[in-house]
Amino acid sequence: MNRLLDTVPRRAIWALVALLALLLVAPAAVSPYLLSALVLMLYFACVGQSWNLMMGFAGLLSLGHALYAGLGGYVAAALWVHFGIGPWLGAPVAALIAAAAGGVIGALAFRFRVGGVYFALLTIAFAEFTRIGFEHFDWVGGAGGFFLPVAAQADPIDLRGGPILFYYLLLALTACLFLLCRGLSTSRIGYYWIAIREDEEAARALGIDVTHYKLLAITLSAALTALGGTIIAFYGNVLSPGDAFGAQRSIEMILAPLVGGIGTLFGPLLGAAALSLLGEGLRWAIDAAGIQLPGLTQLVYGVVLLLVVRFLPHGIWPALARRLRLER
Amino acid sequence: MALLTIDGIGKRFRGVQAVRDVSFAVEAGTIAALIGPNGAGKTTCFNLIAGSFPPDAGHVSFDGKALDGLRADQVCRAGIGRTFQIVRPFNALSVLDNVVIGALCGTRDVRQARIRAMEVLELLHLDGKAGQRAQTLTLPERKRLEVARALATGPRLLLLDEVMAGLRPTEIDEMVAIFTRLNRDTGLTILLVEHVMRAVMALARHIVVLHHGEVICRGTPDAVVRDPAVIESYLGSEAP
Numbered sequence: 001m002n003r004l005l006d007t008v009p010r011r012a013i014w015a016l017v018a019l020l021a022l023l024l025v026a027p028a029a030v031s032p033y034l035l036s037a038l039v040l041m042l043y044f045a046c047v048g049q050s051w052n053l054m055m056g057f058a059g060l061l062s063l064g065h066a067l068y069a070g071l072g073g074y075v076a077a078a079l080w081v082h083f084g085i086g087p088w089l090g091a092p093v094a095a096l097i098a099a100a101a102g103g104v105i106g107a108l109a110f111r112f113r114v115g116g117v118y119f120a121l122l123t124i125a126f127a128e129f130t131r132i133g134f135e136h137f138d139w140v141g142g143a144g145g146f147f148l149p150v151a152a153q154a155d156p157i158d159l160r161g162g163p164i165l166f167y168y169l170l171l172a173l174t175a176c177l178f179l180l181c182r183g184l185s186t187s188r189i190g191y192y193w194i195a196i197r198e199d200e201e202a203a204r205a206l207g208i209d210v211t212h213y214k215l216l217a218i219t220l221s222a223a224l225t226a227l228g229g230t231i232i233a234f235y236g237n238v239l240s241p242g243d244a245f246g247a248q249r250s251i252e253m254i255l256a257p258l259v260g261g262i263g264t265l266f267g268p269l270l271g272a273a274a275l276s277l278l279g280e281g282l283r284w285a286i287d288a289a290g291i292q293l294p295g296l297t298q299l300v301y302g303v304v305l306l307l308v309v310r311f312l313p314h315g316i317w318p319a320l321a322r323r324l325r326l327e328r
Numbered sequence: 329m330a331l332l333t334i335d336g337i338g339k340r341f342r343g344v345q346a347v348r349d350v351s352f353a354v355e356a357g358t359i360a361a362l363i364g365p366n367g368a369g370k371t372t373c374f375n376l377i378a379g380s381f382p383p384d385a386g387h388v389s390f391d392g393k394a395l396d397g398l399r400a401d402q403v404c405r406a407g408i409g410r411t412f413q414i415v416r417p418f419n420a421l422s423v424l425d426n427v428v429i430g431a432l433c434g435t436r437d438v439r440q441a442r443i444r445a446m447e448v449l450e451l452l453h454l455d456g457k458a459g460q461r462a463q464t465l466t467l468p469e470r471k472r473l474e475v476a477r478a479l480a481t482g483p484r485l486l487l488l489d490e491v492m493a494g495l496r497p498t499e500i501d502e503m504v505a506i507f508t509r510l511n512r513d514t515g516l517t518i519l520l521v522e523h524v525m526r527a528v529m530a531l532a533r534h535i536v537v538l539h540h541g542e543v544i545c546r547g548t549p550d551a552v553v554r555d556p557a558v559i560e561s562y563l564g565s566e567a568p
Binding site: 186188192194195204206208 | 401418428
């Protein structure tokens with residue numbers, strides 16, 4: 001069984017089309033509160049998919065991915081607020097800067113042969129440096145936060161608008177990322193990433209320039225994560241270093257692929273959906289039961305996560321796909 | 329003409345001089361063998377040729393070009409394929425995908441690489457296992473997969489590190505037949521490190537004997553097995 005290089009059977013494609021159709025009409029049917037939950041779900045699907053490129057394909061564990069999302073948000077926001085450069089232009093610039101940051105981390109790590117757990121520690125360290133740096137960076141608001149001006153009228157050119165705008169934007173990004181990852185997984189790059197993940201030395205002996213392909217994974221993952229970060233920054237209208245770069249955000253970002261299935265195309269999507277459902281469902285159930293116990297939602301959420309990791313160590317998707325015979 | 333020339337290479341690991349001033353050449357289109365007791369430095373020689381680490385002294389040249397300072401992946405792309413003594417299949421992948429990754433060395437097109445990989449699998453009698461996970465293969469099959477992957481990169485020189493070890497006599501004869509045919513039909517040059525003398529005698533036209541990191545004898549198989557120093561250090565008195 002090869003989870004990444006699998007050809008998607010026809011039944012799965014129909015299911016996907018149906019799901020996409022459902023998501024396209026969803027905003028017309030759901031409450032504003034639920035819509036905001038869906039926006040967050042799509043955001044975590046996007047950044048989860050981007051993170052999965054590095055970890056699931058190339059086997060590089062990043063625990064500081066908030067760095068790239070935060071950079072994406074801050075760069076695009078600063079370009080708009082300070083220079084009047086709109087996010088449609090700002091987002092690609094932000095992606096490039098995030099890619100450069102990823103490139104620097106990768107170049108350092110691979111030059112000094114930092115791998116495995118130590119690589120993960122390095123990614124945390126860079127995210128933390130950046131958080132502390134931005135707390136003292138008054139040009140973008142420092143520790144007090146960076147606020148984006150809110151416009152009275154919707155204006156898609158500057159990404160000013162309600163949740164519906166961001167919902168469709170993130171849905172489009174999710175779809176694009178899915179197609180991109182699918183394309184990559186069946187290309188030479190995808191094969192090479194997996195070879196590196198499985199055995200670096202054997203990969204090298206087969207003519208693979210390991211450092212080059214690892215750098216490609218980290219820069220691409222960083223750039224794509226920054227795109228998601230830009231959109232969510234313009235949705236939230238406020239950025240603070242603690243929220244944008246904090247370790248908690250980095251952990252949140254990897255939960256979807258972790259729960260859904262690392263190294264699979266559907267894992268991040270399924271994981272994001274399952275976690276949103278779980279979070280919102282719990283809140284609703286606890287409200288309905290009339291229990292007033294602060295932190296109970298988080299507690300139950302944590303227990304469910306533990307159970308998933310314990311009983312589905314490869315995530316929901318591989319188990320589901322086996323059950324539904326969606327894999328070869 | 330010599331395809332591979334080793335000129336005075338040496339390598340020291342901390343206190344141990346693994347290889348000292350080793351020189352030999354492998355003629356294009358032939359099969360040569362590197363033999364010697366355990367710890368003689370055979371695998372180190374392979375690693376020096378394949379670019380796993382650089383030699384402390386000496387030079388390796390391939391087809392008239394120096395390989396000095398090239399990394400393992402560059403050496404592979406220059407036309408030298410290698411297998412590992414301890415097999416390293418990509419366990420999570422299918423047998424076919426393992427070989428596809430090797431074949432992608434010669435083409436960017438995954439479809440073409442698949443066709444090439446299937447050809448190589450047929451050559452090594454692994455085509456029936458193409459869809460299986462590499463993890464499920466038996467040891468002899470994994471050894472063949474190791475060869476298939478290296479062969480799929482399209483090398484002009486193939487370095488085989490103890491691919492016969494652990495095989496039964498019939499399996500050894502099968503492997504010998506495969507390499508003989510490859511060498512005859514495609515002109516592939518092969519350098520093998522091998523303990524199984526049955527295979528060495530059947531395949532090699534030229535043998536280099538290492539002992540304590542140094543060359544103690546070289547020549548045709550018949551001459552080498554009669555050499556007193558080789559019998560003393562490696563073959564023992566019950567030599568074939």
